[in-house]
Structure formats: C-alpha cells, structure tokens
Amino acid sequence: MNFCNQCGEKVTLKIPQGDNMPRYVCGSCATIHYENPKIVAGCIPEWEDKVLLCKRAIEPRYGLWTLPAGFMENRESTTQAAMREAMEEAKADVEITSLYTVFNLIHINQVYMLFRSRLQNLDFGAGEESLEVALFEEKDIPWDQLAFPVVEQTLRYFFKDRAAGQFQARMGDFQDRQTLLSVSLLDALHTPE
Amino acid sequence: MNFCNQCGEKVTLKIPQGDNMPRYVCGSCATIHYENPKIVAGCIPEWEDKVLLCKRAIEPRYGLWTLPAGFMENRESTTQAAMREAMEEAKADVEITSLYTVFNLIHINQVYMLFRSRLQNLDFGAGEESLEVALFEEKDIPWDQLAFPVVEQTLRYFFKDRAAGQFQARMGDFQDRQTLLSVSLLDALHTPE
Numbered sequence: 001m002n003f004c005n006q007c008g009e010k011v012t013l014k015i016p017q018g019d020n021m022p023r024y025v026c027g028s029c030a031t032i033h034y035e036n037p038k039i040v041a042g043c044i045p046e047w048e049d050k051v052l053l054c055k056r057a058i059e060p061r062y063g064l065w066t067l068p069a070g071f072m073e074n075r076e077s078t079t080q081a082a083m084r085e086a087m088e089e090a091k092a093d094v095e096i097t098s099l100y101t102v103f104n105l106i107h108i109n110q111v112y113m114l115f116r117s118r119l120q121n122l123d124f125g126a127g128e129e130s131l132e133v134a135l136f137e138e139k140d141i142p143w144d145q146l147a148f149p150v151v152e153q154t155l156r157y158f159f160k161d162r163a164a165g166q167f168q169a170r171m172g173d174f175q176d177r178q179t180l181l182s183v184s185l186l187d188a189l190h191t192p193e
Numbered sequence: 194m195n196f197c198n199q200c201g202e203k204v205t206l207k208i209p210q211g212d213n214m215p216r217y218v219c220g221s222c223a224t225i226h227y228e229n230p231k232i233v234a235g236c237i238p239e240w241e242d243k244v245l246l247c248k249r250a251i252e253p254r255y256g257l258w259t260l261p262a263g264f265m266e267n268r269e270s271t272t273q274a275a276m277r278e279a280m281e282e283a284k285a286d287v288e289i290t291s292l293y294t295v296f297n298l299i300h301i302n303q304v305y306m307l308f309r310s311r312l313q314n315l316d317f318g319a320g321e322e323s324l325e326v327a328l329f330e331e332k333d334i335p336w337d338q339l340a341f342p343v344v345e346q347t348l349r350y351f352f353k354d355r356a357a358g359q360f361q362a363r364m365g366d367f368q369d370r371q372t373l374l375s376v377s378l379l380d381a382l383h384t385p386e
Contacts, residue, residue, distance in 0.1 A: 001198045005217075005226070008196035008203075018321065021266065024198075033198070036231045037265055039304060072230055073214065077297035077366045078304060099295070099364060099379045104270035111232060111271060128211060169380060171292065173270045186292045186379070187362060 006031045037109040041081035042069020043117040044158055045094045045124075050135035051155070052119060053142075054089050057131045061147035067114065067154065068092065082115050090133040092124040101154045102171040102186065112150050116158075116167065138162075149178060199224045230302040234274035235262020236310040237351055238287050238317075243328035244348070245312060246335075247282050250324045254340035260307065260347065261285065275308050283326040285317040294347045295364040295379065305343050309351075309360065331355075342371060 001024045004011050009028035016023055016032050024033040044067055045052035053065045068089040072081040079096040086092040094117035103112040126133050136142075138159045146152045153172070161167045172183035194217045197204050202221035209216055209225050217226040237260055238245035246258045261282040265274040272289045279285040287310035296305040319326050329335075331352045339345045346365070354360040365376035 003201035005194045005198045074302040109267040
C-alpha cells in the first residue's frame with residue numbers, strides 16, 4: 001500500500017496512538033488503513049458415496065483438483081458464500097448441512113470455512129474457473145493432484161469420519177503451505193486434561 | 194474508496210471482465226480493489242458459575258457491557274485473536290475450549306466467531322478500551338445494558354445450554370442490527386427433513 005484510498009496522498013507505516021501494531025496511516029487526512037484476514041468459504045458436495053471436485057482453470061494451481069471454494073463477499077453469509085461458489089465453479093446446486101473444517105492459514109491471512117453439503121441434482125458442469133467437474137468415490141480421489149493442503153486435509157477427515165460412522169467438525173492452523181500446526185475438534189479445542 | 198492505494202490515481206466502480214459484481218478498479222494501473230467481510234473474534238471467559246464482561250470505554254456503545262471481542266488481525270489464528278482480545282480488553286488470561294457461536298452480520302459485513310473459554314486466574318482488570326471488567330452470575334447479567342445483539346444472543350444460548358447440561362454450537366445470520374434471520378446448530382445447519 002502506497003497511497004490513501006480516501007484522499008490520494010501518501011501513506012506511511014506507523015503505530016497509531018493507542019494501538020500496538022504498525023498500520024498504513026495517511027499523512028494528509030490521518031485515515032488508518034487496517035488490513036485483516038479474509039474468509040474463504042467452500043463445501044464438500046456429496047452425492048451418494050461420491051464427492052464433487054473441480055479441476056482448476058485458473059492460477060494458482062491451474063489443472064489441479066479442488067473443492068468449490070472462494071473468497072466470501074460483502075453482503076452475504078458464510079453459507080451463502082459456500083453455495084454461491086459451488087454454483088459458480090461447478091454449476092452445482094447444494095444444500096449446506098453443517099460446518100465441517102475451519103482452517104487458519106496464518107501465513108497468507110486466510111480463514112477457510114468448509115461445509116458439508118448435499119448435491120441437489122446431477123445438473124452440474126464446469127463453471128468459468130473450472131476445466132472439468134466430476135464426482136469421485138474415495139478410491140478414485142486424485143490425492144497427488146489436489147490443489148491445496150486444506151482441501152486434502154478436509155477430504156482425509158471426511159472419508160475417515162465416514163468410515164467411522166460419525167462426522168466431527170475440526171479447527172486447525174497451518175503455519176505455512178504444508179505445515180499443519182494443530183487440529184482439534186471444534187467442540188473441544190483445548191488439549192484434553 | 195476514491196483513489197488507488199497502489200498508484201494514487203482515481204478509481205471507478207465497475208464490473209471487471211469475468212466478474213459479476215462491481216469493484217473499485219484503478220483507471221491507471223488496472224488494480225482491482227476487492228472488499229471482503231472481516232472476522233470479529235471473541236470469547237466467553239468462564240469462572241465457576243460466572244462469566245466475565247467488559248464495560249466499553251469506546252464508541253460505539255460506550256458504557257454498555259460486552260464480551261471481549263474485536264477484529265482478527267493478520268498473522269494470527271481465530272483462537273489467538275480471541276485470546277488477545279481477552280487480554281487487551283480485560284487483562285484476562287483465557288484458555289479457549291470450543292467454538293460456540295458464529296454469526297453473520299450481513300448488514301455490516303462482519304462474521305463473529307465467539308468461543309467458550311476458561312479464565313485461568315482472577316488477575317483481570319480494565320484494559321484501555323474498557324471502563325470496568327467484572328464477573329457476573331446469570332441472575333446479575335445486565336441484560337438491558339448489553340452493547341450488541343450478538344453478545345446478548347450468545348449469552349442467552351450459553352445459560353440455556355448450561356441449564357440443559359449440554360452445550361451446542363450455533364450459527365446464525367443477522368440481517369440488520371436487531372433481526373436474527375435464522376439460527377441452526379453448527380453440526381446440523383439444514384432444516385430437519
């Protein structure tokens with residue numbers, strides 16, 4: 001950030017009075033420009049024993065497979081965002097059924113919120129950001145061609161929970177692209193005593 | 194937003210190619226300035242049969258009571274944000290135990306994530322943004338002097354769940370300051386069939 005988006009003058013990085021972190025502050029109109037994490041909302045579209053994946057038609061990770069997910073927009077809820085992304089990326093009509101994984105991607109200031117969902121029909125297809133969209137049974141998941149570790153991790157929990165007959169929501173932190181620092185059940189985030 | 198924070202030239206509101214929503218786009222360097230919801234992270238600090246509340250020393254809602262909560266910062270996780278806010282606003286050392294309520298405040302582009310937590314000791318006190326910090330039993334909660342509907346709603350669920358002997362995480366949407374559109378259990382967001 002170089003300029004104030006309010007008045008167009010130069011900004012400088014400094015700690016505002018009463019604050020404890022450096023912020024971009026306008027030297028002219030004194031506006032403080034805060035920067036905060038973004039939410040990425042998405043879902044696991046389920047159909048019988050299969051899940052729907054999208055092959056990415058955009059960078060990053062062009063040509064690799066992912067769950068439909070994207071940045072939550074203003075004026076929508078997290079579940080609306082997840083449903084919209086399923087429609088945009090996979091032309092898929094889903095009903096959101098539960099929050100399943102929450103991952104903090106601390107290194108890139110993103111919070112993933114991935115939901116379980118029921119695919120409502122088979123009228124899906126590649127949206128503009130997808131090369132291809134398909135349903136996969138567990139044995140056919142392209143594990144070595146998944147776009148993002150959060151997607152791989154979520155799918156591994158999903159199939160493990162399904163085999164166990166009980167789904168449990170989880171929260172975890174990635175400290176970099178590959179390093180999952182910790183994961184806990186959402187209803188018991190503390191270390192057991 | 195009037196100016197591009199990258200190059201300082203004027204921005205205009207238009208729908209970029211391949212997009213379907215209006216964005217602020219720079220007429221000079223073509224940077225697209227996306228705006229997204231912010232996460233407000235906070236907690237219910239619990240001590241025996243009491244919860245800790247803070248009396249606000251800042252606007253909005255100066256002088257009213259709230260749970261410690263605030264905007265999640267870059268380079269932290271949601272639980273770290275909740276712990277930091279408890280320390281900043283109430284000098285309170287808490288251990289986060291579970292995600293309890295997630296509220297979409299669609300009218301102001303905020304997503305509240307409030308956690309249950311255990312207060313670790315009684316060395317709390319008013320931080321810079323609080324006039325006063327105190328523990329309250331259920332019967333003493335100042336219901337008519339709470340700062341925000343999300344806080345009131347979360348506390349009502351908390352005491353109801355505690356009386357029932359079972360805590361259940363919930364997600365809900367506010368469409369304006371007072372109107373709670375829908376609330377569901379986090380592990381079953383769909384309407385029961």
